[in-house]
Amino acid sequence: MDESVGVLVVGGGVAAASLIAQLRSDGYDDKIVVVDHDPDTPYDRPPLSKEFLGGEAAAPEAPWWADECELVSGSVVGVNVAKSSVTVHQNDGRILRITGRDIVVATGASPVRIPGIHPDVLHFRTAEDARALRSQLRDEARLVILGAGTIGTELASSAVDRGARVTLVDIASRPLERFLGGYLGPEAETWIREAGVNLMLETVVETVQAANSGLTVETTRGPVQADVVVSAVGTRPCVSWLNGSGLDLRDGIRCDPDGTAVDLLGRPMPHIHAIGDVAAWSDQYGVVSRREDWTSAQRQGRHVARTIMGLSPLSAELPYFWTHQFGRRVQILGTPAPDGELVAQMSNPERKSSFYTVERDARPIAWISINAPREFALAMRDSMSMTG
Missing domain, CATH: 3.30.390.30 (FAD/NAD-linked reductase, C-terminal dimerisation domain)
Structure with missing residues (x-):
């Protein structure tokens, strides 16, 4: 089945919702189709590592979702950049080919998987991942979290509140090092330890192996026994489906300052855009960065909507980040x-x-x-x- 639409969005998170809402607000009246492989879409990701773990809902609600679009549940398995078309394998088994005057990639990022890690180690990105962890977070459960960044520390905070015994392991010398820009590391370390978390810094995880009563995390500081192990060591942009497309895919989809994707020679592809965690935008000075936060995803969605409409961008805003823990x-x-x-x-x-x-x-x-x-x-x- 073939279909032609005005805007095709690949990925159904907050960046996509912000794009759609801005397009409709600015008077865009053509068809918008969103393709996402996650059967729980749409839902809000930030609560997954926080209050969601103490609740019973299947997924956090997404009050920001823009209903003025068609949502297709499936995976994009092929793209023709020149023809502005994609091939979708729908979750019900059907194949759909969609051509869009504009394609906006908002596929986000996926967890880094440590080579050779035991298959029982959980990764944390989707509502399904959060449900799997929630089902195992009983009182006094021994939880080992690999990675003391924002997700790892939020998970530690939520698990402590549920009565788990938490060990947090990181190779860095301070927790939240990237989030805090290298500042206030000792303060963050203090509040994590005061909550009862066993914080193991400057520690390398060598292997995770099955044990008689769970898993054993072998580290450079000795073994740690666990009932549950969660890996939160970072993410990589979801771009593998774009291999061979001719787009510049170094650490995400390289874009100009307006979110228009560029090819391997640095030339803009006017009908291809990228927003959210998958997008590596350059600034006015040519510095390329990829932002992985909720606020930047919203802002990029709005900005690209204005680009598609040929309108001036909204007022610039300073970066804004937050976390809620301990x-x-x-x-x-x-x-x-x-x-x-x-x-x-x-x-x-x-x-x-x-x-x-x-x-x-x-x-x-x-x-x-x-x-x-x-x-x-x-x-x-x-x-x-x-x-x-």
Whole structure:
């Protein structure tokens, strides 16, 4: 079966929903089709590592989902960039070929799989993954989490709340190193350990093997016994289905500053776009980066919608990230570059609250809030003068 549409979106997350909502808001009236292989789509991913693990729902609701599209459940197995068409193997077994005047890739990223790791080790990305973990998180369960980044520490926090005995292992010297830009590592280490987590830093996982009563995680600091092991060591962009397409796929889909994909010679492909975790956008200075956060996915979706419509982009905004763990809501505005200076602006230990700026040449380039909503709201207001 063949079909022609206005916009074809591959991937059904928040980036896709933001794109569709902006297109419709700007008056786009042609057909939009979304293809996603996950049978639970649409749903909200951030709660998966947080409150979802303590609930009973099949998947978190997606209040942001734009219904003004057709959702096809299936996997894209072939693409013809020149003809702007894809081949879809639908989950019901049928094959569908779709041609779109514009194709927007929003396939996200998938978990890095450690070579040779035991097949019983869980990975964490989808609602199905979260349900598998939830079914095994009984009281006093021995949970080992590989990776002390944002997902790993959020999982540790949620598991502790459910009564699990948690060991968190990472090769890095501090937890949340990437998220916090290298700042406040000792503070994060303190709040994780105070919650009762066995935090093993500067530790390499050598193997994970079956044991009589679960799994044994062999590390450079000795073995750790576990009932459940979850790998959260990072992700890779989902681009394998685009191999041979002629697009530049170095660490995601390379794009210009408007989210238009480029080929191997750096030439824009006007009808191909990428948004969300899979997209590696270049900035006005030619610096390429791939952002893996909810807010950037939303913003990129809106931006590409305006590009497709031939409209001017929306106002620029500073990067924004957050995590909620161990009784702390951590929010970051801007980019805490490693060459900056961390300046403490406020601290209230009783509230587990603190507020910092990261400064360069005595000017703030980023703000870090820990349970400090008032201070962060003021920073958001004041930062608008930097972007607008």
